[in-house]
Amino acid sequence: MSTQTEPKQRAVTPFRYDIVGSFLRPGVLKDARLKFQNGEWTAEQLKEVENAEIVKLVQKQKEVGLKAVTDGEFRRSWWHLDYFWGFDGVERTIIDQGYQFNGAQSRPETARLTGKISCSRHPFESHYVFLQDIAGDDAVARQSIPAAAQFLFELDRAENKESTRAIYPNREELVADIAQAYRTSILAFYEAGCRSIQIDDCTWGALCDEQFMAFMAQIGVNVTEYADELAKLNGEVVAGLPDDLVVTTHVCRGNYVSTYAGVGGGYEPVAQTLLGIDNYSGYYLEFDTERAGDFKPLRFLKDDQQVVLGLFSSKFGELESKEEILKRIEEAKQYVDLNRICLSPQCGFASTEEGNHLTEEQQWRKLAFIKEMAEEIWK
Numbered sequence: 001m002s003t004q005t006e007p008k009q010r011a012v013t014p015f016r017y018d019i020v021g022s023f024l025r026p027g028v029l030k031d032a033r034l035k036f037q038n039g040e041w042t043a044e045q046l047k048e049v050e051n052a053e054i055v056k057l058v059q060k061q062k063e064v065g066l067k068a069v070t071d072g073e074f075r076r077s078w079w080h081l082d083y084f085w086g087f088d089g090v091e092r093t094i095i096d097q098g099y100q101f102n103g104a105q106s107r108p109e110t111a112r113l114t115g116k117i118s119c120s121r122h123p124f125e126s127h128y129v130f131l132q133d134i135a136g137d138d139a140v141a142r143q144s145i146p147a148a149a150q151f152l153f154e155l156d157r158a159e160n161k162e163s164t165r166a167i168y169p170n171r172e173e174l175v176a177d178i179a180q181a182y183r184t185s186i187l188a189f190y191e192a193g194c195r196s197i198q199i200d201d202c203t204w205g206a207l208c209d210e211q212f213m214a215f216m217a218q219i220g221v222n223v224t225e226y227a228d229e230l231a232k233l234n235g236e237v238v239a240g241l242p243d244d245l246v247v248t249t250h251v252c253r254g255n256y257v258s259t260y261a262g263v264g265g266g267y268e269p270v271a272q273t274l275l276g277i278d279n280y281s282g283y284y285l286e287f288d289t290e291r292a293g294d295f296k297p298l299r300f301l302k303d304d305q306q307v308v309l310g311l312f313s314s315k316f317g318e319l320e321s322k323e324e325i326l327k328r329i330e331e332a333k334q335y336v337d338l339n340r341i342c343l344s345p346q347c348g349f350a351s352t353e354e355g356n357h358l359t360e361e362q363q364w365r366k367l368a369f370i371k372e373m374a375e376e377i378w379k
Contacts, residue, residue, distance in 0.1 A: 014282045014342045015067045017374035021144040022348030023072035024355045064370045068140040071131045079351040080146035085113035088118040098108040101259045119181040147201035148182045148237045149230035179236040205253035208269045209262035238279040250284035255347040266293020275300040282306035286346040287353045288313040298335040310346030317362025344356040
């Protein structure tokens, strides 16, 4: 049980009211991307539109009161695949089926190996430099990337297993190369001035999903051993990084056109493994519906870690009940002190360029509502 103390503000990420990172793409940006894909525009023309819209987005984030800002993932199509495609030895590949969500299926794309994985110069590095330049001194420029475990998870997909094994018959070499490529990329962000990295990871949402666990058992995969492998890989990536680099992680359970993946299940099956990874300063955890279970797994948090409760949904524009949010925070306080709790949406507003089904006005109103609640709680 947690011993409560007086409410305190925070000076580093994660902040009391926070975001996961992605924002709805403005119509002008969607039009520009379509023209580029159709061969009507050059990459430079697309970049000019991206730059202009990111400048507007950062200003809007500051206006709504956010202390950490992102580029909204405006240069990406996916929250994860674009980053994988930036590594050497990886290519964008069209497959037969996309990811399956509740009542929806995504575009059929993946990241497939063409050679050994390495990171000579990741394109996201220049993206970060632009963000930092426009963020200025009054906001933290945060870089979000998908987890190394998510990359391994993608390479383990049925559609990719054959090509992965052809290039990496030795599993340990595959894991080692992923870890090294990630560390190279993260240190490049650091050298560019980044001091806040958010690592997004859907694998844990899958590994505590009842339906997915049943499927894994059916094909002969030991879920516990697989979870240990993913945790070890993530741990190797963030071990020994500079002390002034704040590293957090976000766990999602599917966020595509306002729907979700799997049937759900609480964090308990993976909590000790997930929350046992060293060198994470905080965990952004989805808790906006009963699909995520109760707060009991938070008992495994380390004393120096924050938990950002994703109690607000990025999938719809209506505001949550203030009374219900306060009630759930009281429930969470049974396991973690109020001063180790922060608030955010459960995920970004547009994990892919399609975006969730709400308006930009609703997006900003929801963030203002989260700020209002946080200021009321941590006066």
